[in-house]
Amino acid sequence: MSKPKxxxxxxxxxxxxxxAVVDLNEFILDVVxxxxxxxxxxxxxFKTDDIKKLADGEITVSLINGAIRTSEQEEISKLLRQKSxxxxxxxxxxxxxxxPGLANFFDKNSIFQRAYIETESTVNPKKIVPKTxxxxxxxxxxxxxxxxxxxxxxxxxxxxxxxxxxxxxxxVIKNAxxxxxxxxxxxxxxxxxxNKALCEACERKDTKPDKVLIKKFNRTYEVIDNGKCFLEQxxxxxxxxxxxxxxxxxxxANMPCRGCFGPTDNVLESxxxxxxxxxxxxxxxxxxxxxxxxxxxxxxxxxxxxxSLPSSIISRxxx
Amino acid sequence: xxxxxxxxxITRLEGHGKIxxxxxxxxxxxxxxxxxxxxxxFEKFCEGxxxxxxxxxxxxxxxxxxxxxxxxxTKTLDSLFKVEPTSTAKKVRELVYNLFMFEDHLLHFFxxxxxxxxxxxxxxxxxxxxxxxxxxxxxxxxxxxxxMRKDTRKVMAELMGRPTxxxxxxxxxxxxxxxxELKNFILKFSDEMIEFAKFVIKTxxxxxxxxxxxxxxxxxxxxxIVTHYMGLVDENNFVNFYDGKIRVVSSxxxxxxxxxxxxYYDYIAENVEEWSYIKFPYLKSIGWKGxxxxxxxxxxxxxxxxxxxVADGMATELANQEYKKMFDILEHKPVHHTLxxxxxRLIEVLYAAERVKELISDKEITxxxxxxIPKNIPDEGIGVVEAPRGTLIHHYKTDENGILKKVNLxxxxxxxxxAICLSIKKAAESLIKNGQVSDGILNxxxxxxxxxxxxxxxATHSFPGEMPLIVExxxxxxxxxxxxxxx
Numbered sequence: 170m171s172k173p174k175x176x177x178x179x180x181x182x183x184x185x186x187x188x189a190v191v192d193l194n195e196f197i198l199d200v201v202x203x204x205x206x207x208x209x210x211x212x213x214x215f216k217t218d219d220i221k222k223l224a225d226g227e228i229t230v231s232l233i234n235g236a237i238r239t240s241e242q243e244e245i246s247k248l249l250r251q252k253s254x255x256x257x258x259x260x261x262x263x264x265x266x267x268x269p270g271l272a273n274f275f276d277k278n279s280i281f282q283r284a285y286i287e288t289e290s291t292v293n294p295k296k297i298v299p300k301t302x303x304x305x306x307x308x309x310x311x312x313x314x315x316x317x318x319x320x321x322x323x324x325x326x327x328x329x330x331x332x333x334x335x336x337x338x339x340x341v342i343k344n345a346x347x348x349x350x351x352x353x354x355x356x357x358x359x360x361x362x363x364n365k366a367l368c369e370a371c372e373r374k375d376t377k378p379d380k381v382l383i384k385k386f387n388r389t390y391e392v393i394d395n396g397k398c399f400l401e402q403x404x405x406x407x408x409x410x411x412x413x414x415x416x417x418x419x420x421x422a423n424m425p426c427r428g429c430f431g432p433t434d435n436v437l438e439s440x441x442x443x444x445x446x447x448x449x450x451x452x453x454x455x456x457x458x459x460x461x462x463x464x465x466x467x468x469x470x471x472x473x474x475x476x477s478l479p480s481s482i483i484s485r486x487x488x
Numbered sequence: 489x490x491x492x493x494x495x496x497x498i499t500r501l502e503g504h505g506k507i508x509x510x511x512x513x514x515x516x517x518x519x520x521x522x523x524x525x526x527x528x529x530f531e532k533f534c535e536g537x538x539x540x541x542x543x544x545x546x547x548x549x550x551x552x553x554x555x556x557x558x559x560x561x562t563k564t565l566d567s568l569f570k571v572e573p574t575s576t577a578k579k580v581r582e583l584v585y586n587l588f589m590f591e592d593h594l595l596h597f598f599x600x601x602x603x604x605x606x607x608x609x610x611x612x613x614x615x616x617x618x619x620x621x622x623x624x625x626x627x628x629x630x631x632x633x634x635x636m637r638k639d640t641r642k643v644m645a646e647l648m649g650r651p652t653x654x655x656x657x658x659x660x661x662x663x664x665x666x667x668x669e670l671k672n673f674i675l676k677f678s679d680e681m682i683e684f685a686k687f688v689i690k691t692x693x694x695x696x697x698x699x700x701x702x703x704x705x706x707x708x709x710x711x712x713i714v715t716h717y718m719g720l721v722d723e724n725n726f727v728n729f730y731d732g733k734i735r736v737v738s739s740x741x742x743x744x745x746x747x748x749x750x751x752y753y754d755y756i757a758e759n760v761e762e763w764s765y766i767k768f769p770y771l772k773s774i775g776w777k778g779x780x781x782x783x784x785x786x787x788x789x790x791x792x793x794x795x796x797x798v799a800d801g802m803a804t805e806l807a808n809q810e811y812k813k814m815f816d817i818l819e820h821k822p823v824h825h826t827l828x829x830x831x832x833r834l835i836e837v838l839y840a841a842e843r844v845k846e847l848i849s850d851k852e853i854t855x856x857x858x859x860x861i862p863k864n865i866p867d868e869g870i871g872v873v874e875a876p877r878g879t880l881i882h883h884y885k886t887d888e889n890g891i892l893k894k895v896n897l898x899x900x901x902x903x904x905x906x907a908i909c910l911s912i913k914k915a916a917e918s919l920i921k922n923g924q925v926s927d928g929i930l931n932x933x934x935x936x937x938x939x940x941x942x943x944x945x946x947a948t949h950s951f952p953g954e955m956p957l958i959v960e961x962x963x964x965x966x967x968x969x970x971x972x973x974x975x
Binding site: 181182183184185186187188189192194238239267268269271272274275279280282283284285286288289290291292293297298299300303305306307308310312315335336388389390391392393394418419421422423424427467468470471472475 | 508510518519521523526527528529531532533534535536537538540541544545548549550551552554565569634638641645648649650652653655656658659660663664752753756757758759760761762763764765767769772776859861862883889890891894896898
């Protein structure tokens with residue numbers, strides 16, 4: 170019997186998810202022994218044409234990382250969907266939109282304007298910006314289209330499972346792959362890691378009082394960390410609204426959580442969840458005072474939706 | 489009839505780097521384009537963010553060199569908040585940074601660019617990769633390479649939080665110091681690093697430099713372009729990755745600029761082309777003269793060879809010996825032979841290993857005085873490091889609350905973008921004559937850009953020889969007349 174086929178692909182991402190796969194070290198050899206990787210442009214020599222030649226559903230599983238930012242990324246994702254039995258959305262960008270999803274606070278024009286015309290070092294009197302089709306001395310050149318909006322993978326294709334994290338940690342990847350290989354997958358649509366908030370796994374949890382009451386939020390650089398719960402120190406930590414599975418790596422480096430694993434099950438979106446968690450720890454009920462305390466949070470939208478703007482209820486700035 | 493050759497090294501669909509070569513009516517190279525069809529727009533969407541979050545946001549620009557962005561960003565915060573990091577914090581940062589350079593450069597040598605030489609540029613493609621290297625040099629070497637990578641990343645994770653996306657950088661210092669236990673481990677490990685670097689350089693000498701045909705290839709005009717060079721130097725004009733002044737040396741070896749990074753926009757400008765999402769930096773004093781090389785062109789190069797070209801030497805003993813050897817053997821300074829990047833990279837590996845030992849041996853390294861709290865109102869900050877792939881600059885402007893208003897980034901590989909274009913054109917010109925294209929072109933054109941270890945190749949972890957390559961030849965009406973595939 171032939172081995173099951175697998176594909177790995179990346180969209181708008183940084184390569185960190187690829188590093189995460191390489192960081193599986195010896196385990197990757199077990200994976201390679203168990204499946205045939207038919208497509209992994211970063212490491213293996215197969216082409217889109219080879220994928221097109223496969224029967225629909227012939228690939229057992231495709232792992233797709235990165236957000237959808239260009240036309241090309243959408244096309245390849247659709248092709249892989251057609252050819253795959255399972256599609257796993259891999260990493261924060263694919264799962265929730267990720268850091269590149271912060272671009273949804275702006276539109277394509279303003280992004281191009283800044284990068285190609287305005288920056289301090291750019292000299293561009295003719296205001297040239299990249300085009301999908303262009304001509305240079307009679308040579309025709311093409312580029313994929315840059316979309317106005319960043320999308321998570323599940324907005325362009327149906328996704329079966331999610332492996333969260335920026336990047337996913339080796340243990341999370343390993344457990345998900347074992348579940349897949351042993352055919353022990355949970356219900357479709359599941360996020361393949363524990364359904365618990367980070368706070369429950371945090372080594373500082375004993376210092377988190379039942380009710381944290383805050384008069385003012387501090388910036389990370391303003392205080393010397395005392396080793397206690399960050400919320401107790403008045404520093405915003407997204408632990409209460411974030412799924413665990415990361416090994417609390419940021420906390421161990423004495424830095425607060427920024428939510429890359431996304432929300433737990435039954436939470437519609439991270440942003441409003443953290444907002445309600447934060448609101449509940451403010452030490453006053455007076456509306457004016459609450460407002461003043463909230464104003465001490467720098468860039469709340471960019472902080473609460475750091476990894477999840479494109480997948481949230483309001484997924485972009487409209488005006 | 490005009491023909492188009494599209495070389496799509498990371499496959500056409502991948503889209504992180506694409507090469508198009510155009511032939512004239514007689515079938516010789518008329519023009520070559522290195523296109524980057526990928527763009528995310530960090531310079532815009534960082535606006536509105538809290539400045540102190542930038543080291544954790546910009547590390548997401550690149551998953552292969554997140555440490556470079558994290559460090560450039562952290563240094564930009566020092567400048568923005570006008571706070572001097574404690575002496576220990578500076579040393580720990582530089583220590584981590586050298587561990588990172590050591591690991592990243594070795595990855596290139598064994599996995600990416602090195603196999604071309606170690607196994608051979610014309611070896612069968614299925615051998616021309618890290619597996620081929622292991623086969624040729626023995627499993628023990630393979631194990632050692634993997635072990636060194638694993639241990640280096642383990643130490644980096646201990647120090648910075650995570651190896652893939654560091655989190656320890658703060659204005660005025662770092663969030664986590666070094667324990668005595670970790671210090672002892674790194675001290676022992678640094679000896680292993682130095683020994684390993686010496687071994688790698690010895691291998692490079694015996695396999696590459698003592699092989700006449702390789703030496704000829706390095707010196708071949710197909711892999712030579714004449715440009716200016718840029719890199720960071722310390723107060724003695726020695727190479728430094730973490731800090732110093734930016735020095736620019738002309739194609740003739742003359743210092744033409746030396747400036748603190750705060751003045752970068754007086755010296756560096758960027759050109760925009762409508763056929764690529766990447767920009768093309770050049771020296772402002774000379775101006776953008778198009779895609780041409782030579783002393784009159786504003787195009788400059790960065791990264792290992794450039795750093796060695798602009799410096800007067802290396803700050804550590806063994807690396808400096810090797811530095812002198814390189815310029816003695818190649819006879820000229822600056823060296824314009826692109827393939828010499830590989831050699832320069834290994835000299836930097838040795839320097840990084842020696843520098844780690846120096847820093848970890850410092851008495852202050854385990855001090856818990858790791859942060860100074862910023863007291864000043866932020867407004868503008870600029871920071872620089874030497875990333876593995878060249879000079880990397882971050883520039884932030886904020887309001888009085890440290891909320892970002894403007895962000896500018898000059899990313900390492902971008903500095904080399906025009907030079908990469910030239911190198912590809914030059915290699916193609918010397919290989920494609922009268923419309924004759926063969927499979928042999930593929931790896932040799934790849935070698936012209938792989939020497940730079942450009943981020944689009946590095947970030948994809950493409951293994952040389954396994955890198956998918958398609959050459960498609962079209963007539964002027966875009967009818968496909970020939971396809972060469974290396975599968």
